[in-house]
Amino acid sequence: MTLQIEGFVTLPDNHTSTSITPMFGLTPVSQKDIIEFNRLFALLLMSRVSIVDSLELSLKQIKNDNFKSVLQNILKQVKKGDTLAKSFGKYPKLFSAIYVANLQVAEETGRLAEVLTSYNEYTEKMQQLRRKLLQASLYPLIVLVVAGCAAGFMLLFLIPSFESLFGSTEMHLPAITAFLLKISSVVQNNLHYIAASVIGIPLIAVYSLRTKAMKAHTDYFIGEMPFIGRLYKENLLARFSLSMSILLGSGITLLDALNYAKNVSNNSVFIGEITVIVKRLTRGELLASTVKKSKYFDVNFAKLLSAGEESAEMESVFTLTGNHYSKQFDHTLETVTSVIEPVLIILVGVLVAVILVAMYLPLFEIINNFGV
Secondary structure, three states, X not given: OEEEEOOEEEEEOOOOOOOOOOOOOOOOOOHHHHHHHHHHHHHHHHOOOOHHHHHHHHHHOOOOHHHHHHHHHHHHHHHOOOOHHHHHHOOOOOOOHHHHHHHHHHHHHOOHHHHHHHHHHHHHHXXXXXHHHXXXXXXXXXXXXXXXXHHHHHHHHHHXXXXXXXXXXXXXXXXXXXXXXXXXXXXXXXXXXXXXXXHHHHHHHHHHHOOHHHHHHHHHHXXXXXXXXXXXXXXXXXXXXXXXXXXXXXXXXXXXXHHHHHHHOOOHHHHHHHHHHHHHHHOOOOHHHHHOOOOOOOHHHHHHHXXXXXXXXXXXXXXXXXXXXXXXXXXHHHHHHHHHHHHHHHHHHHHHHHHHHHHHHXXXXXXXXXXX
């Protein structure tokens, strides 16, 4: 079984690991800390500084005490004669399987500086893709939260202030006004239930997603959603292709690269399909033909893979597909954002306008009656 977290790829359960849970008062290690360390480490190695000296010099630049403690342990293990791959591999929660695999091949081929430099470029591209996907999902969420807060304020405070005024008159209220007054009354009388639901439903959803069956259904549903599903798949394919490119470029075999790269996402449907592809490859099938049977890869992807297999340029093909899907993701993201932003703004405006109009219509009638 393989444990995996989005953004961090861990090694199998039976892999020897060392806990990196921060002690009380210590700052958790971020991706930024790891990227900055890798950038400096690769630069020192490129300058022909020895591995031990490069680690020692890199350590002096680390400000995160928790990360510094991990690197000090790695330095001790390297000084004892352990390889970098073995030493870094003991911290799978920090250093992904792709990173460790690159270190292993780089040490065997003597191309450590070059491989680490390429890996740094890869991690920066991956970070950009994750950041864009996060930004795309945050904007609608923020707008919906603001709209919910605005509606809640009106239902709890604004509308009740009008209710006493309307109650003192015997006028017939418009249907929309009567409806909103009823909704406001229901919300006020059941506020504790609503509050419990707002807190409890997300917690139940998070807990349910931990179950294998529910997660599989959710992963499938995300991929099938209109617009969002396409955006998600393009981002996933871009990250997968970039991972395959860096792995194949460092000299890792195609089967091993697929086994590592499938964990760039925790989507169980995608991981399952790559696992099936690996099994078919071991039976002698070609990668292009097996990819055609997957719903995550389109026709163009399969055609490029077919050309790559014929020319034995699989690394270049995956680099090409990674760049293609990165650009395609950016284009789709712009399109979806340009549609979602005005729609959400209009919905929020309509919601507020309907509530205000519903409250002020009876006021106009009262004013007219007094003017008669």
